[in-house]
Amino acid sequence: MNNLSVDCDCDSNPANPEMGDVGILASLDPVALDKACVDKVYESTDHGKIHLIERMESRNGIHTVVYAEEIGLGSQAYEWVDMDEGKTINL
Numbered sequence: 001m002n003n004l005s006v007d008c009d010c011d012s013n014p015a016n017p018e019m020g021d022v023g024i025l026a027s028l029d030p031v032a033l034d035k036a037c038v039d040k041v042y043e044s045t046d047h048g049k050i051h052l053i054e055r056m057e058s059r060n061g062i063h064t065v066v067y068a069e070e071i072g073l074g075s076q077a078y079e080w081v082d083m084d085e086g087k088t089i090n091l
Helices: 030-043 049-058 062-070
Strands: 079-082 087-090
Touching: 030 049, 030 062
Parallel strands: none
Antiparallel strands: 079 087
8 A cells, every 4th residue: 555546556647646655465355455455544644545535435435345245255354463563453
């Protein structure tokens, strides 16, 4: 999650990034990974998050994560492991 723009990576002419780097997230579960990314945006102290949150909410972005879980692509539940601090948090 770095240089976050309100536009999709697939956009050939995306808006400039509004939010700085959050870090590297990884998972074998794509739904858990997307949910963790959404959670990290909401938790961020970066003022630029307001633009990304507005875009996600105006497009009902969380519905993609909810539906992906409903059709069996993964789970929104995840375990957060901070590699820098060695902490594990179940969410």
